[in-house]
Amino acid sequence: MNDTAPTETLDTYIRTVENQEIKGLLLKLKNEMRKPDVAWQDLRSILIPMEQKDPNTTKDILLLLIKES
Secondary structure (H helix, E strand, O other), rough: OOOOOOOOOOHHHHOOOOHHHHHHHHHHHHHHHHHOOOOHHOOOHHHHHHHHHHHHHHHHHHHHHHHHH
16 A cells, blocks of 8 residues: 655645736746756746745645655
8 A cells, every 4th residue: 555645846836826916936946847948047936935924835835845855
């Protein structure tokens, strides 16, 4: 019997977000991360406003990204 919970990904996390403004920032972040030559400044320009609007979501996303990498 396998009792492990399904692994949460950025996509599954985004689906659970109800705040449309935060969801938009998360989708923008996801799209930026897909670029092969993404710069830290590009990601930072999305993460800063997200952290100002919802620090808990930002923390969750950063932890999720660390686990996925």
